[in-house]
Amino acid sequence: MAGHAHYREAHPLVFVITHWINLICMIMLAFSGFYIHYPFFGGFMGVARGMHFVAMYVIIINLTFRIIAAFFVKTATDLGSRQVDTDIKNWLPQEKNKHQFFETVKYYLFMRKEAVISAKYGSLQKIAYLATIPLTYLMAYTGFAIYGPTMTWGLFSGGVEMVGGPMNMRIIHYFMMWVFIVFTMIHAYLANIYNFKPSKIIFAWKESE
Amino acid sequence: MAQEAHGAIYDLLAVRGVSRRDFLKYCSYVAAMLGLSEAAAPAIAAAVEKGSKLKPALWLNGGSCTGCTESMAQVDSPDVATIVLELLSLNYFETVMAAAGEHAEKNIKDTIAAGGYLLIYEGSVMTGEDGNTLLVNGHKGTDILKEAAESADAIIAVGACAVDGGWVAAHPNPAEATGVQAFLDVEGVKTPVVNIPCCPMNPEWVVAMVVQWLLVAEDDPATFLAKTELLGKTYADRLTGRDVTLLYPKYVVGSTIHDNCPRRGHFENGDFVTEFGSEEEAMGYCLYKMGCKGPQTFTQCPITRWNRSVSWCVQSGAPCIGCGAISWVDNNTPFFKRLSSMQMGDGLGYVQPGSVAAVVGGVAAAALVAHGLGMKAAGRIGPDGPPTETAKKHDRKRQAKGGDK
Numbered sequence: 001m002a003g004h005a006h007y008r009e010a011h012p013l014v015f016v017i018t019h020w021i022n023l024i025c026m027i028m029l030a031f032s033g034f035y036i037h038y039p040f041f042g043g044f045m046g047v048a049r050g051m052h053f054v055a056m057y058v059i060i061i062n063l064t065f066r067i068i069a070a071f072f073v074k075t076a077t078d079l080g081s082r083q084v085d086t087d088i089k090n091w092l093p094q095e096k097n098k099h100q101f102f103e104t105v106k107y108y109l110f111m112r113k114e115a116v117i118s119a120k121y122g123s124l125q126k127i128a129y130l131a132t133i134p135l136t137y138l139m140a141y142t143g144f145a146i147y148g149p150t151m152t153w154g155l156f157s158g159g160v161e162m163v164g165g166p167m168n169m170r171i172i173h174y175f176m177m178w179v180f181i182v183f184t185m186i187h188a189y190l191a192n193i194y195n196f197k198p199s200k201i202i203f204a205w206k207e208s209e
Numbered sequence: 210m211a212q213e214a215h216g217a218i219y220d221l222l223a224v225r226g227v228s229r230r231d232f233l234k235y236c237s238y239v240a241a242m243l244g245l246s247e248a249a250a251p252a253i254a255a256a257v258e259k260g261s262k263l264k265p266a267l268w269l270n271g272g273s274c275t276g277c278t279e280s281m282a283q284v285d286s287p288d289v290a291t292i293v294l295e296l297l298s299l300n301y302f303e304t305v306m307a308a309a310g311e312h313a314e315k316n317i318k319d320t321i322a323a324g325g326y327l328l329i330y331e332g333s334v335m336t337g338e339d340g341n342t343l344l345v346n347g348h349k350g351t352d353i354l355k356e357a358a359e360s361a362d363a364i365i366a367v368g369a370c371a372v373d374g375g376w377v378a379a380h381p382n383p384a385e386a387t388g389v390q391a392f393l394d395v396e397g398v399k400t401p402v403v404n405i406p407c408c409p410m411n412p413e414w415v416v417a418m419v420v421q422w423l424l425v426a427e428d429d430p431a432t433f434l435a436k437t438e439l440l441g442k443t444y445a446d447r448l449t450g451r452d453v454t455l456l457y458p459k460y461v462v463g464s465t466i467h468d469n470c471p472r473r474g475h476f477e478n479g480d481f482v483t484e485f486g487s488e489e490e491a492m493g494y495c496l497y498k499m500g501c502k503g504p505q506t507f508t509q510c511p512i513t514r515w516n517r518s519v520s521w522c523v524q525s526g527a528p529c530i531g532c533g534a535i536s537w538v539d540n541n542t543p544f545f546k547r548l549s550s551m552q553m554g555d556g557l558g559y560v561q562p563g564s565v566a567a568v569v570g571g572v573a574a575a576a577l578v579a580h581g582l583g584m585k586a587a588g589r590i591g592p593d594g595p596p597t598e599t600a601k602k603h604d605r606k607r608q609a610k611g612g613d614k
Contacts, residue, residue, distance in 0.1 A: 003592060003593035003594050037547065037548075037563075038498065038547055038563075039479060039481055039497065039498060042479045042480060042481060043478065043479040043480070044479045045476055045477055045478065045479035045481075046477040046478065046479065047479075048479075049477075098601075098603075099601055099602075099603035099604075100601060100603075103601070103602055103603075108580070110583055110587055112602075113587075113595065114595060114596055114597060114598040115589075115594065115595045115596065115597040115598065116597070116598060116601070117597060117598055117600070117601050146504075146505065148465065148467070148468055148504075151465075161442065161443050161444060164444070164445065164535075164536065164540070165444075165505070165534060165535055165536065165540050166504075166505035166534075167502070167505055167531075167534070167540045167541065167548070167549050168540070170505065170548060171548055171549070171551070171562050174548065174562055174563075174566065175562065175565075175566065178566045178569055178570060181570060182569065182570065182573045185570075185573055185574060185577060186573070186577065189577045189580075189581065193581060193584055193590065194589070194590060194591075194594045195592065
């Protein structure tokens with residue numbers, strides 16, 4: 001689980017780039033979001049709002065591109081392997097993930113000693129990664145629902161009415177940001193807990209044995 | 210212009226010291242609010258004059274503080290809006306009418322019996338204790354409203370309380386207050402209700418709606434609804450448990466306070482007031498950090514303003530408290546915080562979303578640190594990590610049982 005090699009086949013250059021875009025946009029979104037929530041220093045609101053909107057469009061386009069690319073780009077099928085297959089297959093639950101969900105949970109709760117067999121991604125990992133897709137789109141939806149130019153569109157005003165007004169939508173948008181923050185904390189922790197080889201490959205595209 | 214507008218109204222205006230010029234200026238102001246060109250002013254003047262003779266109206270007070278009446282009255286000097294409303298022949302208006310006792314009762318009864326009137330309703334509909342929370346001369350307020358609503362041509366629900374219960378309906382709502390539309394939905398009364406938001410409502414918006422009726426309705430509610438630009442907003446009424454659709458004049462609720470705010474420039478520049486009494490406040494900076502609810506409140510306050518366009522809340526230095534919103538007290542308190550506090554359950558108090566988030570983030574960070582220490586203690590961290598199982602536990606179990614059969 002931890003001692004395997006990290007080859008470029010695991011994360012082809014295109015996904016290294018989309019990952020960078022995600023990271024930069026997420027940092028910009030969270031920072032500008034915090035600022036819009038409560039401007040903790042002066043003179044930055046216009047820039048913060050501009051940053052927030054641009055980063056959101058970029059991350060949505062990036063996510064959509066990433067999903068489409070998953071059907072065309074080939075990635076490694078296993079940890080430490082150069083054997084590749086269409087990325088979407090390695091993204092969705094696979095035969096190797098079957099019956100492993102509770103075992104993975106047990107492993108992380110120290111209720112078993114050996115690491116579990118998994119595909120390129122483990123059960124928990126796949127659930128988390130897949131969940132970020134609807135969450136990101138939902139985040140965009142809640143954002144548009146409190147964004148001046150679009151909040152009166154039927155698509156968004158209907159949602160605002162459903163949650164009981166724009167204030168509640170704001171609070172949902174705020175809490176969802178924390179879902180992303182907590183996700184990122186766990187993601188960064190689990191990816192690098194054994195060693196920093198995963199970061200080397202995903203950020204610098206440097207292989208390690 | 211406006212040669213066709215003449216007669217009794219000008220005598221009345223003259224008595225009050227209002228010139229014909231003032232009156233026509235006011236009419237063009239109303240025209241602008243209704244989205245008409247200034248050329249419509251004579252037609253409005255004519256409609257007002259005609260209306261003064263023809264349209265009876267009732268002003269009923271429900272569970273209210275009379276603040277809307279105060280807002281309407283604003284008569285430090287003769288005010289055109291007030292005169293226009295007086296010309297409506299308000300047959301019953303508790304706070305300001307001269308009639309009292311049986312005479313007043315008779316006025317309301319006669320008007321209801323004659324029908325064909327506008328009903329202006331101020332305040333919440335208090336349904337608690339089977340309607341006994343509001344009694345007028347022994348009659349339940351709910352009964353009076355129902356009776357008056359059934360025979361009315363149209364109802365103008367003025368002020369946040371009449372819209373959805375307002376602050377009277379704020380948690381825990383002991384009077385079981387609700388809005389006019391929610392109440393009439395339950396009672397099955399189909400008379401159209403136009404809602405004028407805010408606490409108190411803006412008198413100019415009421416005048417504009419009255420004028421709109423006089424201009425286009427031809428005494429027919431259906432024509433009025435067809436020819437008036439209205440915006441429907443649906444909300445789930447907490448008291449009746451129903452989805453209620455409120456009709457608002459579009460010119461009142463079409464955009465946010467934030468979008469029309471004169472301090473918007475300071476917002477974009479990032480010039481904020483951080484505390485009252487500060488230099489920033491003196492410079493008229495944006496009140497966003499002081500909890501201004503302008504960004505999520507849909508009313509026309511910055512454009513119409515109050516007291517004959519002299520000023521309004523933000524202009525006078527107070528953050529918007531969002532009184533034009535639905536469930537505005539519960540949704541917008543505390544007034545001086547950016548986000549409203551969330552109720553944790555009856556008697557458990559309130560908590561700010563930011564505090565919840567900080568706790569969640571803190572617990573997550575602490576849990577990860579603890580987990581990392583655990584991983585180290587378990588000897589999993591190292592160049593090779595822990596050994597991986599050779600077969601899934603599920604498969605091992607099945608094999609132990611004898612494998613596939």
